Amino acid sequence: MTLKAIKYENGKLEVLDQLLLPLQTEYVNINGVEDGWHVIHKMQVRGAPAIAIVGCLSLAVELRKEIFEDKKILRQEVEGKLNYLVSARPTAVNMKAAADQLIELVNELDKNNSFTAEEMKLRFLDAIEAMLQKDLDDNLAIGRVGADALISQWPGDAQLRVLTHCNTGSLATSGYGTALGIIRNLHSRGVLEHAYCTETRPYNQGARLTAYELLHERIPATLLCDSMVAALMRARRLAAVVVGADRVAANGDTANKIGTYQIAVTAKHHGVPFFVAAPMTSVDFSLPSGEHIVIEERPEREMTYINGHRIAAPGIKCWNPAFDVTPADLISGIITERGLFKPAELLSQRQVPTESS
Ligand SMILES: CSC[C@@H](O)[C@@H](O)C(=O)COP(=O)(O)O
Known part of the structure; x- marks a missing residue:
């Protein structure tokens, strides 16, 4: 189910x-x-x-x-x-x-x-x-396009190890998911060796939601703390990182869950391709670049408490931005229901009418 x-x-x-x-x-x-x-x-x-x-x-x-x-x-x-x-x-x-x-x-x-x-x-x-069905159809298409893209850039016949961040699956969409939909698709084709998901502090979407979805789908997976990504990339050769998006600017700069940017920097250092998966509705052509994206700041309680228990020293000041912006030059490709685009190619899609739902 x-x-x-x-x-x-x-x-x-x-x-x-x-x-x-x-x-x-x-x-x-x-x-x-x-x-x-x-x-x-x-x-x-x-x-x-x-x-x-x-x-x-x-x-x-x-x-x-x-x-x-x-x-x-x-x-x-x-x-x-x-x-x-x-x-x-x-x-x-x-x-x-x-x-x-x-x-x-x-x-x-x-x-x-x-x-x-x-x-x-x-x-x-x-x-x-009609939005529910349209989103599901888009996700299934993203899953297919994304799995093709990851397989085609991976040399040899070995199965793929893929890292994701936050939660982009059935729980974040009408079903199937975007970045997690790609992992699902790779698994259904028998080419996924292993999925890695980050904990995604402070709200723990990875530990609570993505881990839950991966177990539910019986996809081989391992949970990491956010601080373990560089160590993982050194210890195991990853085929790709694939994440979702909350808003993609016209130049491809991408706002996504806090922590995405540092994963992209780390991926670049280790030569791991870094993909963003999102429906075209997540692209905001009215913003020329990511610096114009408004970043939501969440209550500090989300950082200082876990399950109702205070974990941070009382009195410490906190900064809790819910998202960060990954610059386009760290992004290998943007996977959409219309196909795979280099960040600079996104603008070619501006005038293409969205299929009406
Ligand atoms: C398909 S969901 C894509 C993004 O919305 C997801 O990666 C994310 O950042 C979710 O943030 P959240 O704060 O949990 O709403």
Whole structure:
């Protein structure tokens, strides 16, 4: 059975509470936008694609319960609530990209006089509800493209050892995953020797979530502390590092979970190819480079406590950025559902229309 972070059927939305994993499996009911905002902000659901899907579906849940007679009122409500959802977490671009696309759609529907407000609502709901399948299809494509890319750059017939960071699997998406989807694909082809996942302090997405997913899928895997990456690269020849992305700037600079940058620096030193895997919706062409990406800072309690127990000396000052930016020159390739691109080639995709969901 595959892990499901998001369950949605007939207007009922539930998300797996990732704060409780891996020890407890509990779903939280999402009754509308306010609940959606809170589960994203508290990181009960996390991962760039999952944030966008849950945010938009929380709006769908709310709209399904309302009856609209006036198209303008529907448009205004949609616009206000989507902008509110974007404010739940600032770094991942996916929620903002989805909001912009849906606001454009609602404006077009508003201008079309051939249907009523309720018909407009139904068309709008169809667009939101299609996001789950579109994300899954993108992930499956990323898995195939990424596995091909890793195999083709690996000399000889030996199986591949791959390192990943944070959690990019079923729990971070509608299913299958991006970087973890590539590892899944390599495993299903019988060419993966071993996956390594980092603990991913301070929130431990690697130890709690990726390790859980790898065990669930019976993929041979080993957990490392974040500080062990250089030692691993010296001890074992890795075929590649593959990570996800929260926002990729137009030049390929990539914001991802804190710690990604130091892994990329270490990979460069050891000659290990470093790949980013993400759907095109994670590329923000409006930002020329990574220095414009807003980095979310999280509460210091996430660093100073583990499972409710204080581990840091009381009174110490903390700095807790949730993401860092890996410069494009450390990135061997960006793996998307449209293919593999060198960072400098990304701009060629700017005008290519996103397949509508
Ligand atoms: C497919 S998920 C890609 C990224 O969102 C992931 O690597 C990551 O950084 C998640 O951060 P999080 O803070 O857990 O939401």
